[in-house]
Amino acid sequence: xxxxxxxxSLAQAVIxxxxxxxxxxEEAVAALEQAILEGLFRAxxxxxxxxxxxxxxxxxxxxxxxxxxxxxLEDGRRQIVNxxxxxxxxxxxxxxxxxxxxxxxxxxxxxYAEIKRSxxxxxxxxxxxxxxxxxxxxxxxxxxxxEWAINLGRRAALEKVAHLFCEIYERLRPVGLxxxxxxxxxxxxxxxxxxxxxxxxxxxxxxxxLRAAGLITLRDRMLTIPDLDALKSAALFSPGYLQLYSKx
Amino acid sequence: xxxxxxxxSLAQAVIxxxxxxxxxxEEAVAALEQAILEGLFRAxxxxxxxxxxxxxxxxxxxxxxxxxxxxxLEDGRRQIVNxxxxxxxxxxxxxxxxxxxxxxxxxxxxxYAEIKRSxxxxxxxxxxxxxxxxxxxxxxxxxxxxEWAINLGRRAALEKVAHLFCEIYERLRPVGLxxxxxxxxxxxxxxxxxxxxxxxxxxxxxxxxLRAAGLITLRDRMLTIPDLDALKSAALFSPGYLQLYSKx
DNA sequence: CGCTCGGTTGACCGGACTCAAATCCTGTGG
DNA sequence: CCACAGGATTTGAGTCCGGTCAACCGAGCG
Numbered sequence: 001x002x003x004x005x006x007x008x009s010l011a012q013a014v015i016x017x018x019x020x021x022x023x024x025x026e027e028a029v030a031a032l033e034q035a036i037l038e039g040l041f042r043a044x045x046x047x048x049x050x051x052x053x054x055x056x057x058x059x060x061x062x063x064x065x066x067x068x069x070x071x072x073l074e075d076g077r078r079q080i081v082n083x084x085x086x087x088x089x090x091x092x093x094x095x096x097x098x099x100x101x102x103x104x105x106x107x108x109x110x111x112y113a114e115i116k117r118s119x120x121x122x123x124x125x126x127x128x129x130x131x132x133x134x135x136x137x138x139x140x141x142x143x144x145x146x147e148w149a150i151n152l153g154r155r156a157a158l159e160k161v162a163h164l165f166c167e168i169y170e171r172l173r174p175v176g177l178x179x180x181x182x183x184x185x186x187x188x189x190x191x192x193x194x195x196x197x198x199x200x201x202x203x204x205x206x207x208x209x210l211r212a213a214g215l216i217t218l219r220d221r222m223l224t225i226p227d228l229d230a231l232k233s234a235a236l237f238s239p240g241y242l243q244l245y246s247k248x
Numbered sequence: 249x250x251x252x253x254x255x256x257s258l259a260q261a262v263i264x265x266x267x268x269x270x271x272x273x274e275e276a277v278a279a280l281e282q283a284i285l286e287g288l289f290r291a292x293x294x295x296x297x298x299x300x301x302x303x304x305x306x307x308x309x310x311x312x313x314x315x316x317x318x319x320x321l322e323d324g325r326r327q328i329v330n331x332x333x334x335x336x337x338x339x340x341x342x343x344x345x346x347x348x349x350x351x352x353x354x355x356x357x358x359x360y361a362e363i364k365r366s367x368x369x370x371x372x373x374x375x376x377x378x379x380x381x382x383x384x385x386x387x388x389x390x391x392x393x394x395e396w397a398i399n400l401g402r403r404a405a406l407e408k409v410a411h412l413f414c415e416i417y418e419r420l421r422p423v424g425l426x427x428x429x430x431x432x433x434x435x436x437x438x439x440x441x442x443x444x445x446x447x448x449x450x451x452x453x454x455x456x457x458l459r460a461a462g463l464i465t466l467r468d469r470m471l472t473i474p475d476l477d478a479l480k481s482a483a484l485f486s487p488g489y490l491q492l493y494s495k496x
Numbered sequence: 497c498g499c500t501c502g503g504t505t506g507a508c509c510g511g512a513c514t515c516a517a518a519t520c521c522t523g524t525g526g
Numbered sequence: 527c528c529a530c531a532g533g534a535t536t537t538g539a540g541t542c543c544g545g546t547c548a549a550c551c552g553a554g555c556g
Contacts, residue, residue, distance in 0.1 A: 069394065077402040079397055079402045093387045101391040101489035132344060135341050136344045138341065139386075143345070146319065150319045154326070154445060155325075197402060200535085201513075202511085204536060206512095236323070240301060240347065241350075243345065243346060438501095438502075446545090447546075449504085449546080450545070
């Protein structure tokens with residue numbers, strides 16, 4: 001759906017985050033803002049923005065709302081391979097491959113900007129800092145994906161869930177979505193199960209274990225972490241792979 | 249170790265594979281070959297090329313031999329998050345981040361080319377097809393990493409191992425390392441266990457199961473797949489995510 | 497010859513899964 | 527305002543896949 005409201009301020013999250021990745025020149029900020037405003041869209045929850053196998057011809061930047069990337073096996077088993085949070089990019093450079101390998105679905109109402117390939121390439125050519133920011137975004141995304149591999153392959157259930165909470169929390173921080181020691185967390189337990197490779201039932205029990213240990217509160221789509229260090233330690237979380245954010 | 253022998257021909261695997269990713273202009277091929285020849289190195293098995301936390305200041309391209317990317321938890325649990333095979337790139341754009349999030353270790357003797365960042369950036373600026381090829385490499389790498397997520401999170405032990413065999417096999421094909429229905433497979437069962445998120449003991453039993461089913465032969469560092477379709481079907485392997493290779 | 501490393505086997509255990517049902521919540525229509 | 531439907535969360539019981547621990551074998555090597 002083409003967006004019609006006045007959401008100029010939404011671009012701020014993207015700009016702020018990109019500036020942490022790579023300090024942008026003034027011209028870069030202006031150009032990016034302009035490109036975003038030209039291609040504003042909105043989507044409701046549960047909509048597929050991209051489906052596995054589609055060709056992709058644009059780059060999308062998320063202004064608000066949560067999405068996730070996921071893949072499904074023939075028999076229906078599903079894995080959420082990552083979340084996409086406000087300020088993050090959906091698929092820089094995905095247009096270079098003939099088809100995309102995974103689907104992207106909204107978890108909440110979402111506002112995003114769509115930049116057509118040709119427009120995007122002109123942008124990249126026009127400003128070096130901007131080009132580097134998008135490359136950083138891709139490299140960072142890659143690093144996060146690797147951390148998910150060890151999360152899925154080697155951590156125990158409680159550690160997996162705790163780790164996911166820590167990561168999301170830290171990724172929300174630079175875009176100003178942390179409020180005190182809480183943040184919105186608009187994801188069902190089924191999604192959480194598919195993101196951690198657990199069954200819904202076991203995920204539920206694991207969450208209760210985290211609650212019982214006083215490590216988190218999760219209620220009404222709101223996550224509270226009373227003692228972040230304690231949760232990180234329970235998760236064996238080491239923030240190195242998100243390092244870019246720590247500068248902010 | 250700086251390489252001294254005459255390995256000009258080694259660059260061919262890289263060129264051939266890159267040409268599949270993105271057809272290179274003649275000048276691009278020449279420039280890339282030149283850059284490779286300028287920075288040839290060799291390493292023995294079990295050497296760390298990069299260690300988690302290091303800053304990276306160059307791009308490496310593998311000419312021969314296998315390596316793997318891995319991460320380790322405080323308590324020693326290890327996850328191999330990917331293999332790096334001949335013709336593949338170690339860490340394009342990793343220099344944009346202040347430190348690398350994972351280690352890279354050789355599994356066999358390896359020949360590789362190291363291209364310093366400044367040299368690499370000049371190369372990228374000089375030829376568009378070359379720049380796109382490296383971007384493709386990064387995007388593809390990202391897609392593979394996502395497939396590993398579903399492998400680790402949602403497939404059963406036998407499927408995991410079968411899937412890994414299928415993927416490696418298909419990745420070796422474009423660089424001409426498949427011979428009949430066999431390929432070299434210079435990896436210990438411990439490494440395979442860490443790549444699939446299984447224990448060594450269970451991995452061993454899973455391999456025996458695959459052998460008993462007639463799906464593979466694995467002996468003397470040599471993998472034979474008598475019926476690739478059968479193995480793919482046991483693995484729930486769908487090659488879409490490696491699509492670039494299928495064109496070759 | 498003895499050591500080490502990789503592969504193999506056996507016995508046992510337990511974490512996570514499955515199946516099934518109950519409860520809670522929310523939005524909707526009467 | 528209430529009844530109801532559908533989805534999300536929770537609980538219980540039983541099972542099994544994959545982990546752990548421990549021992550043994552075989553090949554290469556100093």
